[in-house]
Amino acid sequence: MPAPPKTNDDAVVGAALDLVARGGVDALTMPDVAQAVGVKTPSLYKRFESRDALLAAVERRALEMVADRLARVPKGRGPKEHARALATAFRAFAHEHPRLYPLVFTARADDATQAARTKAVATLLETLGHLAGTEHALHAARTLTAFLHGFITMELSSAFRLGGSPSDAFDYGLDLFFDRFTERLERQA
Amino acid sequence: MPAPPKTNDDAVVGAALDLVARGGVDALTMPDVAQAVGVKTPSLYKRFESRDALLAAVERRALEMVADRLARVPKGRGPKEHARALATAFRAFAHEHPRLYPLVFTARADDATQAARTKAVATLLETLGHLAGTEHALHAARTLTAFLHGFITMELSSAFRLGGSPSDAFDYGLDLFFDRFTERLERQA
DNA sequence: CGAGGTTGGCTAATTCATATAGCCTTTGCC
DNA sequence: GGCAAAGGCTATATGAATTAGCCAACCTCG
Secondary structure (H helix, E strand, O other): OOOOOOOOOHHHHHHHHHHHHHOHHOOOOOOHHHHHHOOOOEEEEHOOOOOHHHHHHHHHHHHHHHHHHHHOOOOOHHHHHHHHHHHHHHHHHHEEEEEEEHHOOOOOOOOOHHHHHHHHHHHHHHHHHOOOOOOOOHHHHHHHHHHHHHHHHHHHHHOOOOOOOOOHHHHHHHHHHOOHHHHHHHOOO | OOOOOOOHHHHHHHHHHHHHHOOOOHOOOHHHHHHOOOOOOOHHHHHHHHHHHHHHHHHHHHHHHHHHHHHHOOOOOOOOHHHHHHHHHHHHHHHHOOOOHHHOOOOOHHHHHHHHHHHHHHHHHHHHHHHOOOHHHHHHHHHHHHHHHHHHHHHHOOOOOOOOOHHHHHHHHHHHHHHHHHHHHHHHO
């Protein structure tokens, strides 16, 4: 029934994501997105209810990028190595996409976003189950994720100004976390 | 030489802070601030170069609130108790001012902001020196701060949706951190 | 094969916030 | 008494978000 579309939802989200990646959230303007996909501004509203709805879609896409990235981390030798590799991959994503990273933990509580988030941590949760025990996996995952997110946010916001190497501090924190599970693991072995 | 001012910088920042506290950063609009302090919009530009400059001042004020709050935490029995109390106070601030908290770690690198930040962590840094040893104080402070910030951000953004008590997870993470220093402390005693 | 409904585009227009220009008043000081 | 500067004000420009209303294309049915 329709007329020939000049673009599609995915392309719009892609263009928006690109703008955010380059200039941060403020760079996401409807005129710029429209130009990028080759339509006039009002046409975007046929696809997304508002700029905010589009931003939500962009956030979801960013979340999927993270989830994808984490899913590709090889299991490697054991749960400890895997968990550590996940942490490193997460941080690497943030360094590669510093303007995208902040989108990952915004206060959006809609179902679609939460689902994407859940998927992103699934791998971590499973691996930490092996490390901390299933009954503590959730607490452990929250602790580790909180550390990672906090560390990265501070790093990206230039909060580390008192000298010293941030990467060393990162390793320090990771060691502190994982050392906790060393004994448990050796007992299992 | 001047004419009688109808307001002053502090009042403007206060009004702006109030707006942010109620409605988040987006609620900080120049017309609303102007109305709150009883002047017309353009007059604000005689005091602050731009909305962003005003926001920077608000962020600094929020940072000062945090620093103040932390400085009031009693030293109590020992460094471990003090550090734990600092962590709790920090989280309490975030819960009391959920719209203000996100301002604390924004990516603003100007000197004034950094100075305010430095002051806010000074107490923590000192106490962690006692716990982790002076040479590791910075790493330890970064690890703890990262955990706190990450945890709080996730908490405020409703990222904890998989059930379980966030407060329990918080204690779990804090225990994991502080247990590390128990042995060291007992050796000293 | 033509009528119609639907999708998705467009132009025009509205609203609202940031920001600038330029003017005017008050008042401390000489 | 007059002047310089701070700080207010009105009028405007700019630009983003969003809505209204129109139009064309294309698939489906009769």
